[in-house]
Amino acid sequence: xxxxxxxxxxxxxxxxxxxxxxxxxxxxxxxxxxxxxxxxxxxxxxxxxxxxxxxxxxxxxxxxxxxxxxxxxxxxxxxxxxxxxxxxxxxxxxxxx
Amino acid sequence: xxxxxxxxxxxxxxxxxxxxxxxxxxxxxxxxxxxxxxxxxxxxxxxxxxxxxxxxxxxxxxxxxxxxxxxxxxxxxxxxxxxxxxxxxxxxxxxxxxxxxxxxxxxxxxxxxxxxxxxxxxxxxxxxxxxxxxxxxxxxxxxxxxxxxxxxxxxxxxxxxxxxxxxxxxxxxxxxxxxxxxxxxxxxxxxxxxxxxxxxxxxxxxxxxxxxxxxxxxxxxxxxxxxxxxxxxxxxxxxxxxxxxxxxxxxxxxxxxxxxxxxxxxxxxxxxxxxxxxxxxxxxxxxxxxxxxxxxxxxxxxxxxxxxxxxxxxxxxxxxxxxxxxxxxxxxxxxxxxxxxxxxxxxxxxxxxxxxxxxxxxxxxxxxxxxxxxxxxxxxxxxxxxxxxxxxxxxxxxxxxxxxxxxxxxxxxxxxxxxxxxxxxxxxxxxxxxxxxxxxxx
Numbered sequence: 254x255x256x257x258x259x260x261x262x263x264x265x266x267x268x269x270x271x272x273x274x275x276x277x278x279x280x281x282x283x284x285x286x287x288x289x290x291x292x293x294x295x296x297x298x299x300x301x302x303x304x305x306x307x308x309x310x311x312x313x314x315x316x317x318x319x320x321x322x323x324x325x326x327x328x329x330x331x332x333x334x335x336x337x338x339x340x341x342x343x344x345x346x347x348x349x350x
Numbered sequence: 351x352x353x354x355x356x357x358x359x360x361x362x363x364x365x366x367x368x369x370x371x372x373x374x375x376x377x378x379x380x381x382x383x384x385x386x387x388x389x390x391x392x393x394x395x396x397x398x399x400x401x402x403x404x405x406x407x408x409x410x411x412x413x414x415x416x417x418x419x420x421x422x423x424x425x426x427x428x429x430x431x432x433x434x435x436x437x438x439x440x441x442x443x444x445x446x447x448x449x450x451x452x453x454x455x456x457x458x459x460x461x462x463x464x465x466x467x468x469x470x471x472x473x474x475x476x477x478x479x480x481x482x483x484x485x486x487x488x489x490x491x492x493x494x495x496x497x498x499x500x501x502x503x504x505x506x507x508x509x510x511x512x513x514x515x516x517x518x519x520x521x522x523x524x525x526x527x528x529x530x531x532x533x534x535x536x537x538x539x540x541x542x543x544x545x546x547x548x549x550x551x552x553x554x555x556x557x558x559x560x561x562x563x564x565x566x567x568x569x570x571x572x573x574x575x576x577x578x579x580x581x582x583x584x585x586x587x588x589x590x591x592x593x594x595x596x597x598x599x600x601x602x603x604x605x606x607x608x609x610x611x612x613x614x615x616x617x618x619x620x621x622x623x624x625x626x627x628x629x630x631x632x633x634x635x636x637x638x639x640x641x642x643x644x645x646x647x648x649x650x651x652x653x654x655x656x657x658x659x660x661x662x663x664x665x666x667x668x669x670x671x672x673x674x675x676x677x678x679x680x681x682x683x684x685x686x687x688x689x690x691x692x693x694x695x696x697x698x699x700x701x702x703x704x705x706x707x708x709x710x711x712x713x714x715x716x717x718x719x720x721x722x723x724x725x726x727x728x729x730x731x732x733x734x735x736x737x738x739x740x741x742x743x744x745x746x747x748x749x750x751x752x753x754x755x756x757x758x759x760x761x762x763x764x765x766x767x768x769x770x771x772x773x774x775x776x777x778x779x780x781x782x783x784x785x786x787x788x789x790x791x792x
Contacts, residue, residue, distance in 0.1 A: 261631075263613060263632055266594075268633075277613070277633065279613060298652055300632075302673070306716075307718075307720060311672075313653070313672060313673075319610075319629035320650065320672070
């Protein structure tokens with residue numbers, strides 16, 4: 254999805270969104286082991302914002318009735334150099350799908 | 351009956367009234383027996399080699415039928431077809447309902463497993479169609495075609511009136527088509543349907559408001575829709591749930607309904623919605639597109655937009671999101687009265703060109719400079735009256751345009767708390783002054 258603006262990883266699916274055009278494409282959660290090993294843990298939902306409101310990862314835990322009990326934000330600017338590479342490669346991978 | 355086994359039976363009201371029971375001694379162990387009462391219908395079916403379906407006469411004596419088709423053919427209005435066993439039909443058989451003929455499934459399941467394009471149950475005649483289907487599970491499986499007319503579990507067309515109560519019954523399409531499809535003026539109550547079709551676990555393909563669902567629940571898997579109001583109709587106190595499809599979708603008149611989706615829209619209305627709720631984990635909670643009246647509705651999402659306002663006017667609507675904007679006024683020239691927008695980790699609202707907000711509570715809990723109150727993807731709304739802004743970051747602008755361009759906005763009666771200094775690029779567009787009684791022309 255070339256013009257992806259937001260990526261959600263939930264269960265065994267990757268949901269890619271172009272929020273400007275309201276498009277959505279679902280992919281299976283395969284081929285992204287490096288990204289998952291680096292950023293994923295026990296969250297129910299992992300969201301990747303590419304630029305809007307800023308480049309970041311948001312992880313949500315214990316979601317009930319569309320309300321998470323807690324969440325964690327990892328801003329791109331706070332990532333290590335290695336994490337930034339993994340983040341960028343993941344986004345480019347989704348754009349190429 | 352196995353030795354030592356105490357059996358349980360579902361008993362019909364007719365049997366209770368007629369005291370149609372027999373005492374049967376159950377062997378427990380050597381010399382020990384236990385008596386239990388067995389319904390006459392069960393005994394008759396077991397001893398007489400009767401079919402899985404039966405119709406009782408006035409004395410409580412049953413006539414049995416090997417197929418539901420035969421039972422339905424024999425039944426007359428006012429009678430109830432009792433189901434005494436699970437039944438699998440593999441032929442190209444569609445059961446046609448009759449007005450006044452009810453089915454009591456007694457918890458058993460009727461399955462149509464056929465690769466053709468037929469519906470399991472249908473009604474194609476005119477006139478009234480009223481009956482009950484209680485405690486009956488119906489499954490349509492084995493099909494591959496998915497459209498609006500074929501392979502439904504139930505499809506009702508052309509009846510001009512009627513009420514069907516579905517208490518305790520489920521309608522499952524594990525093949526390709528819709529669950530319970532309503533194409534005519536029938537009022538369904540208390541049903542549950544399951545499907546993976548985009549045409550819906552429950553589907554209304556009628557323009558008439560008499561096509562109505564009350565207290566019904568539709569569950570969809572995959573890309574299927576929980577409830578789809580394709581052409582019109584009414585839904586009240588209904589619930590639709592989906593994986594990647596829409597929880598509830600469509601036109602008509604909706605009230606007090608809830609739509610839930612994981613990655614799709616929780617709720618999208620293109621008609622009228624009153625006091626409805628849409629929830630999504632990843633998609634948008636509530637979306638209105640070409641809707642005609644939306645009052646008191648709420649959208650909640652974790653990573654999607656809480657409430658996406660794509661046309662017309664909303665009244666007393668709420669959008670809540672954890673990581674996206676709470677309320678998104680996406681189309682030009684739309685108006686919101688008394689909205690509530692809240693985001694936990696994003697700006698509170700998005701707005702666009704020539705929009706108006708008359709009253710609102712606008713909250714961003716994101717302690718970041720980008721935790722704006724209202725963000726203009728092109729412009730901020732041109733009229734913002736009587737709103738309260740509550741921001742978490744002391745530098746965040748209450749109103750911000752994406753290019754930080756200048757714009758004149760009619761703002762009046764607003765309260766600002768927690769954010770930064772008022773954006774100097776936003777200027778006042780109101781040129782009139784209030785009269786001595788405090789009135790003002792805009």
